[in-house]
Amino acid sequence: MMMDTIAKNLSEWPIRVDIELLKSIQNDLVQAKISNCSLANELWYLKQFMLIRMNYVEIFNMLQNKQYSEAWSSLADLENTIIMIKDTFEIPQIYHIDYILEYIHKIQKFYPYKFFTSREEIIKEMKCGICGAVVNPAKSCGHEAGRVYCGVLCAYEITKLDLISLAVVENPYDKYAVLKLSDKEHNYDLLDFLMNGLSDAFEEWDYIEKQVPKPEFKNAFMNKPCPCGSNKKYKHCCYGKEYTLMPHIEVIIKNPKKKLGDNIIISNGLWKDKE
Amino acid sequence: MEEIKYVTNDIEHIEDNYVRECIRAITDNQIALIPLIGFRGKEGYTYPEGTIDFFNYLKVKSNQEMKLAFDDYYNENVMHSEWIRIAEIAVTCGVLPIVTGLIVSFITDKIKRGKKDPKKVKVDLAIKVKKGSKTIDFSFEGDATKLEEAMRSIKEIANDDGHNS
Numbered sequence: 001m002m003m004d005t006i007a008k009n010l011s012e013w014p015i016r017v018d019i020e021l022l023k024s025i026q027n028d029l030v031q032a033k034i035s036n037c038s039l040a041n042e043l044w045y046l047k048q049f050m051l052i053r054m055n056y057v058e059i060f061n062m063l064q065n066k067q068y069s070e071a072w073s074s075l076a077d078l079e080n081t082i083i084m085i086k087d088t089f090e091i092p093q094i095y096h097i098d099y100i101l102e103y104i105h106k107i108q109k110f111y112p113y114k115f116f117t118s119r120e121e122i123i124k125e126m127k128c129g130i131c132g133a134v135v136n137p138a139k140s141c142g143h144e145a146g147r148v149y150c151g152v153l154c155a156y157e158i159t160k161l162d163l164i165s166l167a168v169v170e171n172p173y174d175k176y177a178v179l180k181l182s183d184k185e186h187n188y189d190l191l192d193f194l195m196n197g198l199s200d201a202f203e204e205w206d207y208i209e210k211q212v213p214k215p216e217f218k219n220a221f222m223n224k225p226c227p228c229g230s231n232k233k234y235k236h237c238c239y240g241k242e243y244t245l246m247p248h249i250e251v252i253i254k255n256p257k258k259k260l261g262d263n264i265i266i267s268n269g270l271w272k273d274k275e
Numbered sequence: 276m277e278e279i280k281y282v283t284n285d286i287e288h289i290e291d292n293y294v295r296e297c298i299r300a301i302t303d304n305q306i307a308l309i310p311l312i313g314f315r316g317k318e319g320y321t322y323p324e325g326t327i328d329f330f331n332y333l334k335v336k337s338n339q340e341m342k343l344a345f346d347d348y349y350n351e352n353v354m355h356s357e358w359i360r361i362a363e364i365a366v367t368c369g370v371l372p373i374v375t376g377l378i379v380s381f382i383t384d385k386i387k388r389g390k391k392d393p394k395k396v397k398v399d400l401a402i403k404v405k406k407g408s409k410t411i412d413f414s415f416e417g418d419a420t421k422l423e424e425a426m427r428s429i430k431e432i433a434n435d436d437g438h439n440s
Contacts, residue, residue, distance in 0.1 A: 086388055122314060122321055123351040137330040138346035144331060164315050167355045 002028060006046050010053075011094040015202045017057055022050045033151040040151030048085060049095050052078060056100050060201035063107070068188050069178075072111060076175040079104045088146045106207065108175075110194050110249075112186040112270040115179040116172040125160035129153070185274050189267035190249065197253050204254040212248040215266075278417030279425055281432060284410050293320070297344035298365050301405055306333055306374060307342040309363040309403065314352040320345040321352040323360040330362075332381050337373050356399075359385060359419070363401040368433055371404055375426035386419055393419045404433045 006025060009018050025047045032040035055078050062071040082101045091097045126135040130149050133141035135156050143154045168179060180186075198205065213220075216227045217238065226237035238244050289295040297307050308330060310320035322343075334341040343349070344365070354360070359382055366374050378400065386393050396419040403410045411433055415425045 083388065118355045119353065120315065120355055121353045122317060122319075123324075123353060125348075126351075134348075135327065136343075136346065136349040137327045137341070138343040138349070140331075145327075162317065164317070165355075169355055169357075171357055172355075173357075 003042075003046075006050075010046070010049055010092075010096075013096070015053055015096055017050070017054045019054075022047065022054065025050060029151055037150040041148045044148050044151045044153070045085070045089055048081065049091070049097060052082060052097060052100060056103075057201045060198075063191065063195050064198075066188070066192070066195075068111070068186075068191055072108075072113060072178065073176055075104050075108060079108075079175075084146050088144075088148075106205075107191075107194075109207070110190045112188060112190070113175075113178045114170060114270055115168050116170070116175065117177040117179060118167050118169040118172045118174070120164040120167065122162040122164065123158055123160075124162060125158070126156040127159050129155040129157055181271065183274060184271040187267060187270055187272045189265060193265050193267075194251060197251060197256065197258060199257040203257070206252050206254075208250045208252070210248045210250065211245040213244055214246045217244040278421060279413060279415050279428055279432075281411055281413045281429075284412055286405070286408055286410060289410075293345045297342065298403060298405055298410060301342075301365055301367060303367050303369045305340045305342055305366075306337060306370060307344050307365040309344045309365055309401075311352060311363075319350060321350040322362045324351050324353045326351060326362045329381060333374070333377055336377050336380075337370075339370060339373070358397040358399045360399045363403065365403040365405065365410070367405050371402075371433055372430055374402070375430055379423050379426055382419060382422060398422055402429060404429075406433075 002024070006021065009016065009021055025043055029040060029043040029047060032043055055074065059071050059074045059078065062068075062074065079101065082097055082104075085091065085097075127133065128135055128141050128143050129145075130143040130152060131141050133143075135141075143149060145154055145156045147154050194205075212218075220227050220234045220239070222235040222239065223233055226232050226234040226239075228238050230237050286295060286298050289298065291312055294309055294312075297309070301307055308322065308326060310322050312320055314321045327349075330341055330343070333339070361378065361381070364374060364378075382398060383393075386396050397417065398419050399416050401412065401414045403412050413429050413432070415422070415429075417425065
């Protein structure tokens with residue numbers, strides 16, 4: 001009965017976070033760890049699916065409150081959790097976890113975080129989170145990272161590490177280490193714009209990326225002077241040149257609950273001066 | 276294929292004792308993973324990040340005996356590069372078709388799980404194919420979309436003895 005209730009809740013649309021149900025899963029999990037390992041494993045996964053939904057709502061609330069930096073780390077945490085579970089477990093489509101992962105990636109796209117620090121290192125020792133054995137595939141302890149053993153997730157703990165170097169990269173595996181500048185702050189205009197249009201965490205929305213003419217070239221005529229001020233005709237000057245275009249993101253909210261009004265903003269770059 | 280390079284070497288000329296002995300001893304039912312020696316000027320043997328997953332994957336899917344050429348301790352090197360890197364593999368010609376198929380499926384799964392565009396993913400790998408007292412050493416650096424074709428070429432070259440290096 002309990003399993004049916006959980007599955008029903010996880011399959012519901014729109015997604016509803018049931019805190020009481022989560023508490024009872026937690027209680028059952030504690031019991032099952034002692035008496036029934038396969039049930040404990042099943043409950044562990046169900047608990048994670050509930051937590052993923054709950055955490056996503058919390059992140060959405062952070063975004064609504066403009067706690068963008070904190071929300072970024074939580075998004076990365078949640079993304080890593082989902083990818084880790086997907087590595088070892090076939091998540092039923094009806095639980096909407098892929099939907100949440102898709103929206104995590106969409107929200108990340110609206111962040112001005114494009115540069116990160118990345119470590120080069122030698123991991124000299126890892127220990128198994130279940131039995132404490134030193135990890136060596138040739139002398140395996142039998143536990144694999146990412147798998148669940150009697151309701152407990154196996155993770156490897158890095159116990160010895162040599163840091164070799166740090167670099168600035170654009171697409172790191174580890175998204176936590178966002179590069180910050182001492183005299184600038186990130187420009188969150190795009191996120192502000194998006195969050196102003198959204199009313200709840202599970203509202204459906206999408207975006208289209210385009211290249212559109214910069215405002216000064218928008219109404220240029222072929223046979224008139226070029227807007228760049230060269231005194232040449234536009235068609236003999238900047239017409240068709242890539243630099244006359246700028247990136248444009250169009251946000252589409254499926255069933256908007258808010259009236260957006262004049263929903264065009266012009267945002268300049270990833271950074272702005274600190275106030 | 277431009278992305279594939281290969282050269283034939285005598286096993287006796289392999290400098291590192293562990294690697295030489297491992298390849299000399301390798302049989303038709305084994306797959307060995309070869310460490311990188313001296314990562315970024317640091318002494319010691321390291322395997323690319325995540326080798327443990329690759330090792331377990333081959334172990335389960337190939338039904339072959341898995342070995343690490345150096346297994347006294349297991350160190351992983353972690354690089355900035357976004358490229359998918361897997362540990363160098365040593366096999367006999369008989370096991371090569373199984374291994375090449377598994378490399379393709381392992382990397383394809385990895386790309387799919389990471390929700391990455393295969394057209395933007397680069398792969399770096401190397402395979403030593405043992406043939407008597409020699410090895411044909413293959414390396415592939417290129418787009419993930421060309422991986423399947425590369426593995427097919429490696430099998431063909433290995434079967435043709437790989438004399439043209």
